[in-house]
Amino acid sequence: MQSSLIGKIQKANMYAREPERVTFSEFTTKFRGEHDSYQVSFRDDKWSCDCHFFPTSGICSHVMALQKLIGPMLPTEARYWPVSESVPVSSGT
Secondary structure (H helix, E strand, O other): OOHHHHHHHHHHHHHHOOHHHOOOOOEEEEEEOOOOEEEEEEEOOEEEEOOOOHHHHOOOHHHHHHHHHHHHHOOHHHOOOOOOOOOOOOOOO
């Protein structure tokens, strides 16, 4: 193996231990839930999921799981729910 490649592998291992180096600006993924598979996206600073719960709540278990899974790699405003502006958040009154 080339010595320059060994150095790159070592650097990649170091980077992989520091997920805060990466910040997703957008992505789309397939999420296999208990009942079906769903498309979950983060785009234009907003989450979306094609499950039945998300459109009425602006959040769902699939988005929350991704927030926990890749939290350090998300922009700060996308790490905690509710973050979608598509559904108004109740004031509790």
